[in-house]
Amino acid sequence: MAAACAPLAGDLRSQLLASVDALLFDCDGVLWRGESAIPGAAQLVNRLQECGKLVFFLTNNSTKSRELYVEKLQRLGFRAHCQQIYATAPCAALYLRREIQLCGSVYVIGGAALRGELQAQGIVCSGPGPEVTPGTLQVWATEPLDLTVAAVLVGFDEQFTYLKLCRASRYLRDPACFFLATNTDTLLPLEGGGIPGTGCLVKSVEAASKRTAYVIGKPNDFMFKCIVNEHGIDPSRTVMIGDRLDTDILMGSNCGLRTILTLTGVSTLEEVKAHQESDSPERHKLVPTYYVNSVADLLPGLE
């Protein structure tokens, strides 16, 4: 039997908030949509911090540095500083430097922010090399590779090309070459229905290399582990708040946290119900502990 996914209302709000020291917020669909803050979200986040709660921002988006996130949060009225930001670009850099202590450079499929975060950790980015190598496919199949490359990292890359796919797959033929992805979301939500997410690029590199990437982002627990290491938070006194069952809520479940689904983003209560009614224990992990219509609904719990 899966958890109940209770509406977080009435006294339950203050009880829950009293029982947590740390709140982990997904950003897009939870605190804002595009360039508009969710009404009341900034008041909640600021009030939580005034009450002494630890607040962290967790995002799978790999196109922004910590600094750019702080800038956006502040622009939308949220009190925030760099140490609260856990995004896949800086966390990928941390993983390469601290966890696997990479010796060598990284072949990056991704944008300027991802490269910047790697460089900030002292990691050298290879290439990308000339984007159009003259000659035939046979030239692409045999062009010299950068012998210093010891990892391939795939993030969001609007300049993704077949040639980058080709190069990544050739580096990954060496089983000693690490294979990392920032995240596996297949949709980047935007007005107009969104565009393909990083996960679509990861799929093509996985197919070409017949390997599976280690994924930094949610639902994996790496970003949460970073927060525990750096801030010493207690999982039993932490709650994860997100709009996606398959990333935010699943990460919370994977890390043993209580979870809150907010209905201002991607997932719906109908999806929750389908997971609850399923016989699969794996799907039960996608059921949040609580839900709210908007994170602003938590505000009265602080009064």
Add this chain to the structure above:
Amino acid sequence: MAAACAPLAGDLRSQLLASVDALLFDCDGVLWRGESAIPGAAQLVNRLQECGKLVFFLTNNSTKSRELYVEKLQRLGFRAHCQQIYATAPCAALYLRREIQLCGSVYVIGGAALRGELQAQGIVCSGPGPEVTPGTLQVWATEPLDLTVAAVLVGFDEQFTYLKLCRASRYLRDPACFFLATNTDTLLPLEGGGIPGTGCLVKSVEAASKRTAYVIGKPNDFMFKCIVNEHGIDPSRTVMIGDRLDTDILMGSNCGLRTILTLTGVSTLEEVKAHQESDSPERHKLVPTYYVNSVADLLPGLE
């Protein structure tokens, strides 16, 4: 218990050849490797035709038209004409025109040969449109689509970009838009270990659209059905000869044909053994009826 995969030697060769009217050959790894014919392959193919056998060439490669295949076969010494060529580019065009009688144009990820074969069947190719639309991701998410597009076709495309992925996925949001792939091979064999095949691009479009492409190429039976329709061959008197278990041999099994694995290409007898010893009936379909070291080994069976 899986089939035996007998060596095709001695009298078995002439018995087998006497029992077939039609022979279906995969090309790369069977008749040639790159620009070099497999020694003896052209003599076999030419002698078979002199003996009154029907010979057909089946390839998953979508980068060549029928004419280019005839040219290559003749250059390497094979007697061949257009009606014997079953490649995924012309067969995709046939599928769109005859099977689904497409009303509308096709958004093509693929090269000039694929477009040429579509146009030869009177099918209009949309776009591809400007390869770099100025502006932001938000522009790409909302740029006007070609309202005549009724199908997306993915073939090999060395000019594959994120923008093409984005456009394909936006067309495929309409459930009435057909989704076709020429083939799903993830490796294009070339000197130097090969480069990513069409299957890697298909994976990314499938992930972005949350849909599964209908696949024209082997192991699907569409090319075989075309040959049956156009030439009236009898499956019980037909043999499929190829170098790949997961495409050539599986297609033969799917179509109820006897099959011959030739060891001049991708698959090995070790792989055959692993499939034979598996408990999975699905894997037994990958076990060929016979094997030869090279198609040239069939020649004495004609004497």
